Amino acid sequence: MKSFALHAGIVVALFALQFVLPAYHHANIARILVYAMLAVGYNVLLGYTGLMSLGHAMFFAAGAYGAGLAVYWLGFGPLAALVAGVGAGLALSLIAGLFLLRTTGVAFLIVTLMLSQAFFLSTLYFNSVTLGEQGIVLSNVAAVEAFGLSLHLSDPAFKYNLALIAFAFSLFFSLWLVRSPLGRVLIAIRENEPRTRMLGYNTFAYRYLAITVSGMIAAISGTLYCLLFSYVGSSFASLQYSTLPLLWTLLGGAGTIIGPLIGTGLMFYLLDVSSGFTSSYLLVIGAALLMLTLWFPKGIAGTIRARWLPWLP
Amino acid sequence: MTLLEVRDLSRHYGGLAAVNNVSLDVSKGEIRAIIGPNGAGKTTLVGMISGRIDPSRGRIRFKDKDITETRAWNRVVLGIVYTFQVASIFRNLTCYENVALAAQRRQAGILTSNEKAIAAAVSKALHRVGLASDLYKMAGSLPHGHQRLLELAMALTLAPELLILDEPTQGLAPSEISAFCDLIREVAQSATVLLIEHNLQVVLELAGRITVMDQGAILAEGTPKEIEKNAAVRQAYLGQ
Numbered sequence: 001m002k003s004f005a006l007h008a009g010i011v012v013a014l015f016a017l018q019f020v021l022p023a024y025h026h027a028n029i030a031r032i033l034v035y036a037m038l039a040v041g042y043n044v045l046l047g048y049t050g051l052m053s054l055g056h057a058m059f060f061a062a063g064a065y066g067a068g069l070a071v072y073w074l075g076f077g078p079l080a081a082l083v084a085g086v087g088a089g090l091a092l093s094l095i096a097g098l099f100l101l102r103t104t105g106v107a108f109l110i111v112t113l114m115l116s117q118a119f120f121l122s123t124l125y126f127n128s129v130t131l132g133e134q135g136i137v138l139s140n141v142a143a144v145e146a147f148g149l150s151l152h153l154s155d156p157a158f159k160y161n162l163a164l165i166a167f168a169f170s171l172f173f174s175l176w177l178v179r180s181p182l183g184r185v186l187i188a189i190r191e192n193e194p195r196t197r198m199l200g201y202n203t204f205a206y207r208y209l210a211i212t213v214s215g216m217i218a219a220i221s222g223t224l225y226c227l228l229f230s231y232v233g234s235s236f237a238s239l240q241y242s243t244l245p246l247l248w249t250l251l252g253g254a255g256t257i258i259g260p261l262i263g264t265g266l267m268f269y270l271l272d273v274s275s276g277f278t279s280s281y282l283l284v285i286g287a288a289l290l291m292l293t294l295w296f297p298k299g300i301a302g303t304i305r306a307r308w309l310p311w312l313p
Numbered sequence: 314m315t316l317l318e319v320r321d322l323s324r325h326y327g328g329l330a331a332v333n334n335v336s337l338d339v340s341k342g343e344i345r346a347i348i349g350p351n352g353a354g355k356t357t358l359v360g361m362i363s364g365r366i367d368p369s370r371g372r373i374r375f376k377d378k379d380i381t382e383t384r385a386w387n388r389v390v391l392g393i394v395y396t397f398q399v400a401s402i403f404r405n406l407t408c409y410e411n412v413a414l415a416a417q418r419r420q421a422g423i424l425t426s427n428e429k430a431i432a433a434a435v436s437k438a439l440h441r442v443g444l445a446s447d448l449y450k451m452a453g454s455l456p457h458g459h460q461r462l463l464e465l466a467m468a469l470t471l472a473p474e475l476l477i478l479d480e481p482t483q484g485l486a487p488s489e490i491s492a493f494c495d496l497i498r499e500v501a502q503s504a505t506v507l508l509i510e511h512n513l514q515v516v517l518e519l520a521g522r523i524t525v526m527d528q529g530a531i532l533a534e535g536t537p538k539e540i541e542k543n544a545a546v547r548q549a550y551l552g553q
Contacts, residue, residue, distance in 0.1 A: 181417050181426040188414050191403040198363065198397070200389030200418040200471065 003313045007175055007257060011168045018160050026156060028272070032265050033163040034225045035244070039252070039260030040170040041217025042245035047255035048178050049210040050190030051104065055096075055112030057241035058119035059215040061232075062092040063222030068136050068232035069129065077142045078153060082223055089219020090212070092119075097211040101204055104193065116242055123234035135233020138226070159228050166224055167261075170217050175257050175313060177213070186210055190255075218245070251292060253299030257313050262300050316341040316505050317362065317475055322371030324357050331357040333529040334371070339475070344497070344506045346520035348513070350549065353526040355509045356398055359477045362507070363395035364388045375475070389418070392474030396481060398509075400460040404453030408463055411452050412438050415470035438466040442496065458485045462493075469500065476500060477507045482515050494518055517541075525549075 014033070018026060038060055045051045066088025070076040076084060096115050103111050123130045130136070144151045144158075151158045177183045185206050188196040197203045226232040235241070244267075245260075252263025267285070274284035296303045305312040319337040323330060332354040339345050347355050360366035362373060364385030372381050380388060403411050416434035417426055439445045442462040447455060452463055461481060468476060478497075482490050490512070497506060497519055510516045516523060516537070523540045525533045527549040533540060540546055 180424055181420075182423045184410070184414060184417060185423070187406070188403060191405055192401060194365075195397070195401040195403065196414070197386055198365065198389065198395050198401075199415050199467065200386045202384070202386045 002311060003175070003257075006312075007171055010258065010261070011164070011171065014164055014167075015161075018157065018164075023156070026160060028268065029265075030156070030160045030163045030228065032261075032268050033160075033167040034221055034228065035248070035268070036261040036264040037167050037170045037221035037224070038218050039245045039248040039264050040167075040174050041214045041221065043249045043254060043256075043260045044174060044177065044186075044214040044217065045210055046246070046249055047253075047259070048183060048190060049186045049207060049214075051108050051207070051210070052246070053112040053214075054109050054239070054242045054246070055114075055116030056215075056218050056245050057237050057239065058096070058116040059089055059092060059218035060222035060225070060241055061119065061123065061234075061237035063089040063219030063224075064226035064232040064236050065123070065130065065222075066219070067223045068138060068226045071138050071141055071227075072136045073129070078144050078227055081141070081227060085223025085226065086216070086220055089216055089222065093212040093215030093219070096215065097208045100211050101208050104207075113239075113242070116237065117239070120234060120237040120239075123237050127234075130234060133234050135231055135235070138230040138232075141227065141230065153227055154230070163224065163228060166220065170220070171257065171261070173217075178257070178313060182206070182209070247289065250299055251289070253301030253303070253305070256299070256301035256305060259299050259301035266300070314341045315339070316376060317507075318374040319358075319362065320372045320374075322358070322361055322373065323369045324354075324361060324366060325369045330529045332361070332368075335526075335529075335531055337524060337531070339505060339507060341505055342501070343521045344501050344508060344519050346508045346510055346516040346523045347526060348510060348516055348523060349526035349532070352528075354529040355526055356479055357529075358526070359395065359479060359507060359509060362475075363393055363477055365395065389471060392472070393477065394468045394471045394473035394475070395477045396461075396464050396468050396479060398479040398483075400457070400464050400484075402452045402460055402464050402467070404451070406452060407449050408439060408444060408447050408452055408455070408466075409435055409449060411463055412466050412470055415467040418471065434470055438470045439463075441469060442466045443492070458489045461485065465496070473504045475507060476504045477509075479509045480511060481508070482510065482512050490515060 017029065021029065042056050045053055063085040067081040067085030070081045070084035099115065100108060100111055124132050141153050153159065185196065185201050189203050189206060193203050222236065248263035248267055249260050251267055252261065253259030270285060270288060271281060274281040298306055301312065315338050317339040319335060322332060322335045324332045335358060349355055357366060361368045364383065372379060375391060375393060412435040413431050416431040420426055439448060442465055444459060444462055444466065452460065455463060461484065482493055485493060494515060500506065508520065520537060523535065523537055524531060525540060525546050532549055533543045533546050
């Protein structure tokens with residue numbers, strides 16, 4: 001109950017924030033919320049199942065391309081594009097899961113990286129369809145007709161609230177997941193897979209499920225990113241988009257529900273502020289990460305849980 | 314009635330036969346001990362029975378059903394429960410969560426569970442092994458002997474028909490061992506126990522029959538009295 005109230009409070013605060021923020025930060029938060037959703041999906045695997053992926057860019061990009069290509073080449077409306085993006089993400093998660101299922105630990109990391117790089121190179125190879133690195137700019141997405149209103153995806157308020165709804169969905173979904181019997185088994189797999197198997201759990205099936213759920217949330221994030229910010233390019237499938245959710249999750253606290261949001265927001269603004277002072281802003285990020293690993297290996301929310309709030313999910 | 318039937322079971326690692334053509338019958342309700350020097354193949358044998366290790370050859374039957382191809386997690390559902398040679402628990406979870414994972418397996422459904430029934434099962438199992446006061450302690454913070462008891466609580470919660478204990482008294486204090494023996498005798502009222510054990514005192518006290526293994530094969534089998542007198546066993550096991 002306490003934890004539900006905390007997370008509901010955070011969503012309410014984010015909702016209220018849009019009325020006071022200046023336009024620049026308003027747009028930033030919308031972007032952070034979509035990215036944070038990618039991190040939430042990532043955290044299902046790293047934080048709760050104990051599998052570190054270096055390939056979530058492919059799920060993010062599958063969602064983004066599924067939606068973007070459907071709009072650009074087939075003239076899909078926003079809702080149909082959403083379905084296309086999520087469908088592409090689901091298909092990729094189910095297929096990739098079949099390969100990933102056989103691996104854990106470092107092997108899992110390598111195989112996700114390989115699959116993701118194959119996806120990335122495919123987006124370049126088929127550049128007649130994907131327009132490669134230059135990417136696709138969506139300039140003509142139709143408005144969403146709902147409740148007698150015509151809502152444009154380019155409208156900042158609509159963008160912000162859509163991002164918030166999607167993020168809140170992923171947040172509460174993951175909160176429910178980790179407290180369900182299913183989540184209990186995933187945590188058990190993270191802690192000691194051989195023991196879990198000898199308690200009678202088919203750990204392969206559970207890991208497959210976790211990979212699919214994680215990939216799906218990442219794909220929804222990619223779908224929304226493409227639709228809200230009207231762009232998809234092969235950089236979405238690049239290694240950078242696989243390492244970012246890893247860093248966000250570690251910074252915020254792997255295995256905490258709120259960690260991915262904290263990590264994503266902090267890293268976003270760390271980049272934003274430091275790039276205003278110096279062109280070598282990545283150095284600042286590197287230093288911040290070094291300090292984090294040295295003094296806060298559990299991440300921000302993980303440290304808070306360990307020191308002050310043991311009930312934090 | 315025969316509960317477990319092992320026929321010509323072998324496991325080869327390259328040129329090494331860890332277990333070679335072993336046949337074994339275990340009757341329902343007995344406490345069977347498997348003894349033998351280090352490297353005799355005891356853990357490999359029970360690993361194959363529990364499904365952790367795939368046999369190279371041979372068949373395993375349980376309750377008159379061939380389970381050679383059955384995966385480990387499904388054997389648990391059939392009633393074959395294994396405790397590891399080195400206590401294997403969820404160190405970073407509470408004792409409650411450790412046992413709850415076993416209790417949850419007895420329920421259907423992966424999205425909903427009956428938490429009341431789980432709590433009752435956890436409380437019962439922890440009482441049984443004497444860890445009731447450690448309910449919310451982190452499993453990893455327990456003394457070693459208690460970690461073994463926690464693993465036993467998890468095993469008992471699965472309601473085993475065949476309980477396989479791999480060196481359960483290793484690391485227990487002498488005072489804990491006698492309580493442990495009482496517990497196993499009580500468990501044996503409802504389950505068949507297959508016990509790998511180095512402590513001969515425990516073996517002689519508990520086992521109805523003893524199987525002696527050496528170099529991957531069965532050297533002898535019989536009651537404790539027969540085994541004590543067996544010259545070949547003395548030669549291989551005690552070196553006299």
